[in-house]
Amino acid sequence: MWKDKVLAYESQIIDDLKGLLAIESVRDDSKASDAYPVGPGPRKALDYMYEIAERDGFGTHDVDHIAGRIEAGAGEDVFGILCHVDVVPAGDGWDTDPFDPVVTSDKIIARGTLDDKGPTIAAYYAVKILNEMNVDWKKRIHIIIGTDEESDWKCTDRYFETEEMPTLGFAPDAEFPAIHGEKGISTFDVIQTVKAEDIDEPDYELYSFVSGQRYNMVPDEAIAKVLVKENMTDVIQSFENYLQQNQLDGTSTVDSGVLELKVFGKAVHGMDPSKGTNAGLYLLNFLANLKLDKTASNFVAFSERYLFKSDFGEKMGMKFHTDVMGDVTTNIGVINYNNQEGGSFGINLRYPEGFEFTKALTRFEEEINALGFDIELGKNQSPHYVDKNDPFVQSLVETYRNQTGDHSEPYVIGGGTYARNLDKGVAFGAMFKDTEDLMHQKNEYMTKKQLLDATSIYLEALYKLCVEG
Numbered sequence: 001m002w003k004d005k006v007l008a009y010e011s012q013i014i015d016d017l018k019g020l021l022a023i024e025s026v027r028d029d030s031k032a033s034d035a036y037p038v039g040p041g042p043r044k045a046l047d048y049m050y051e052i053a054e055r056d057g058f059g060t061h062d063v064d065h066i067a068g069r070i071e072a073g074a075g076e077d078v079f080g081i082l083c084h085v086d087v088v089p090a091g092d093g094w095d096t097d098p099f100d101p102v103v104t105s106d107k108i109i110a111r112g113t114l115d116d117k118g119p120t121i122a123a124y125y126a127v128k129i130l131n132e133m134n135v136d137w138k139k140r141i142h143i144i145i146g147t148d149e150e151s152d153w154k155c156t157d158r159y160f161e162t163e164e165m166p167t168l169g170f171a172p173d174a175e176f177p178a179i180h181g182e183k184g185i186s187t188f189d190v191i192q193t194v195k196a197e198d199i200d201e202p203d204y205e206l207y208s209f210v211s212g213q214r215y216n217m218v219p220d221e222a223i224a225k226v227l228v229k230e231n232m233t234d235v236i237q238s239f240e241n242y243l244q245q246n247q248l249d250g251t252s253t254v255d256s257g258v259l260e261l262k263v264f265g266k267a268v269h270g271m272d273p274s275k276g277t278n279a280g281l282y283l284l285n286f287l288a289n290l291k292l293d294k295t296a297s298n299f300v301a302f303s304e305r306y307l308f309k310s311d312f313g314e315k316m317g318m319k320f321h322t323d324v325m326g327d328v329t330t331n332i333g334v335i336n337y338n339n340q341e342g343g344s345f346g347i348n349l350r351y352p353e354g355f356e357f358t359k360a361l362t363r364f365e366e367e368i369n370a371l372g373f374d375i376e377l378g379k380n381q382s383p384h385y386v387d388k389n390d391p392f393v394q395s396l397v398e399t400y401r402n403q404t405g406d407h408s409e410p411y412v413i414g415g416g417t418y419a420r421n422l423d424k425g426v427a428f429g430a431m432f433k434d435t436e437d438l439m440h441q442k443n444e445y446m447t448k449k450q451l452l453d454a455t456s457i458y459l460e461a462l463y464k465l466c467v468e469g
């Protein structure tokens with residue numbers, strides 16, 4: 001019955017989605033102003049949503065052109081649907097124009113179909129269809145639309161500075177059945193603050209070390225430049241042996257007495273570093289065998305003592321596990337060293353609810369201060385969690401089950417979704433089990449079936465939560 005209602009709107013849904021997809025709503029700081037806080041594209045997409053909402057008789061409320069809402073329903077409590085209309089840049093290699101949507105017999109192809117314009121239109125239509133059924137609303141609905149989800153979340157930061165926090169809500173910006181918990185996500189740098197004097201002439205001097213560019217990725221390449229005074233062939237031989245023993249790829253080249261060593265690892269997302277191979281930590285592990293200059297050897301020793309082969313915070317004294325949310329994970333995403341300034345490690349640490357992050361970090365800092373290292377905290381987002389047995393989550397999941405026959409459980413992730421902006425909210429769709437996940441990739445598409453099925457699930461869920469209950 002819900003699906004039939006949605007089918008009656010099929011061509012309108014696709015037309016409205018096409019209009020939204022045709023807007024190149026990529027953040028462009030070079031054209032930012034008060035009128036276009038993250039560039040003209042994202043604002044144009046936001047205005048487009050206001051236009052279709054006003055056409056359909058809904059109220060809208062803009063917040064500094066960076067976020068806003070469409071208002072529906074009636075009642076005391078506010079149910080929030082948190083969407084975003086900005087997209088990541090198209091990138092290369094598309095078979096079609098990413099901002100000229102192509103509709104085939106079964107799919108819609110364009111940047112943003114999955115993330116997050118398709119799900120945004122699906123959720124919008126769920127509200128519109130209920131409204132046109134003249135239901136007796138028990139809650140107000142705010143469809144909150146952000147324009148900076150893909151970068152800094154300036155949209156939701158600004159929005160919730162002044163606007164009402166929904167009592168409940170979901171973000172249609174991930175997967176079904178629902179993501180009900182997300183780990184806390186922190187980034188910090190461990191910085192070497194003390195340079196050591198060498199008493200004896202060292203055999204080897206570490207000139208520089210570079211590995212990784214992003215805190216949330218396991219680095220797949222590391223390069224060390226070492227001044228080798230003697231036994232060059234021996235060092236190269238032991239490096240070759242090391243690579244072999246550890247089943248790693250790498251290279252060594254010599255240029256006027258300076259040996260350049262390169263190790264290749266395996267890049268994976270920093271939320272689960274145990275699945276990757278950290279090229280940087282392996283190369284430091286090799287360097288630990290050489291009699292390096294004192295500053296470098298302190299740096300290498302730090303890695304050995306606290307970081308190497310410690311994907312779950314165990315060597316930092318931060319091992320922690322809950323059955324609901326899993327383990328603390330520690331990814332050493334960025335490693336730099338040079339013989340002028342010393343070195344630093346850029347760390348992405350994710351933690352379940354219950355882990356006392358600030359306390360653990362303070363204790364660790366005290367311990368490593370004595371070794372000539374300091375901590376600079378970047379960002380710390382606390383864990384986000386809604387009990388999966390909460391009636392609200394149950395309603396969402398039951399709806400999904402009714403309509404798909406799939407009885408998967410809602411789950412928790414190490415990553416972060418847009419839902420964490422809500423006090424009580426979960427990520428709910430719109431990818432299904434069989435969806436090809438091309439978010440942020442070339443040839444991103446959404447099947448018509450997925451678009452209509454998601455709309456139908458949102459329709460029934462909103463009916464249960466905002467009309468019946």
Ligand SMILES: [Zn+2]
Pocket residue numbers: 084115116149173
């Ligand atoms: Zn998204």
